[in-house]
Amino acid sequence: RTVYVNGEYLPETDAKISIFDRGFLMADAVYEVTSVLDGKLIDFEGHAVRLKRSLDALDMAEPCTKDELLDIHRKLVELNEINEGLIYLQVTRGSDGDRDFVFPSEDTAPTIVLFTQNKPGLADSPAARKGAKIISIDDIRWGRRDIKTVQLLYPSMGKMMAKKAGADDAWMIEDGYVTEGTSNNAYFVKNGTIVTRPLSNDILHGITRKAVLRMAEEAQMKIEERLFTIDEAKEADEAFTTSASAFVMPVVEIDGVALGDGTPGPIACRLREIYLEESRAAAV
Numbered sequence: 001r002t003v004y005v006n007g008e009y010l011p012e013t014d015a016k017i018s019i020f021d022r023g024f025l026m027a028d029a030v031y032e033v034t035s036v037l038d039g040k041l042i043d044f045e046g047h048a049v050r051l052k053r054s055l056d057a058l059d060m061a062e063p064c065t066k067d068e069l070l071d072i073h074r075k076l077v078e079l080n081e082i083n084e085g086l087i088y089l090q091v092t093r094g095s096d097g098d099r100d101f102v103f104p105s106e107d108t109a110p111t112i113v114l115f116t117q118n119k120p121g122l123a124d125s126p127a128a129r130k131g132a133k134i135i136s137i138d139d140i141r142w143g144r145r146d147i148k149t150v151q152l153l154y155p156s157m158g159k160m161m162a163k164k165a166g167a168d169d170a171w172m173i174e175d176g177y178v179t180e181g182t183s184n185n186a187y188f189v190k191n192g193t194i195v196t197r198p199l200s201n202d203i204l205h206g207i208t209r210k211a212v213l214r215m216a217e218e219a220q221m222k223i224e225e226r227l228f229t230i231d232e233a234k235e236a237d238e239a240f241t242t243s244a245s246a247f248v249m250p251v252v253e254i255d256g257v258a259l260g261d262g263t264p265g266p267i268a269c270r271l272r273e274i275y276l277e278e279s280r281a282a283a284v
């Protein structure tokens, strides 16, 4: 696999960053994940805008322009012959060659790394045809979940808790209300109305969320952005999650309770179809 590190395209085994890099020592880094379908980037613009927002929120410099970023994404897709897959982009505050809580001086170069994952079958996914089983867990993450940082330890632990419980993923709960999934936004559907938590610092502002809600509105579906409990979701007709890496993923079970007839619901399946079709058509 060819990866990109600070201006160079290299075999992954030759890529190097400093052991003092603040991404490694302090999780002082942000990231983006963009999906690739038909060898093209899905919603590159949305991811580039959110990257800038995350960098600004942390007073981090932009490592390159948006046009350069697009070129790097496209070149990696080409070099690695990705037809369906994902591109990960990580930007850290870099390093001035030692460990210190205080940020290094502003002229310290950020570290930028991109790598691809080849995922044939990402769109026509067996997992999506089956639907996901989820469990609920406490949300004990920090208070700025709207910034897409690489602090992914708790979400990783959440996935492991789900796995140990025989489920696929976890939804997190804070002050009695569902925040989001470990790596996706959460929704349920009751009597034809789609319910999801409103945007705030408590959740990541999903690029897929924005697109799917727009498409749902265009399809005359009813949407309520409000807080909801896990009990409400368990009594729903259907549920689903959204993310750049899994698009729209039907949820068929919550904490051992089957939703509807225990198979992917019609609204989730319809939204997945619409999302794939429209985002493919708009891919760059």
Ligand code: PLP
Residues within 6 Å of the ligand: 033, 180, 181, 182, 183, 184, 185, 203, 204, 205, 206, 207, 208, 209, 242, 243, 244, 245
């Ligand atoms: N929420 C969290 C915590 C995430 O990690 C992600 C994706 O990684 C999402 C939501 C979905 O965001 P997007 O649709 O931009 O992938």
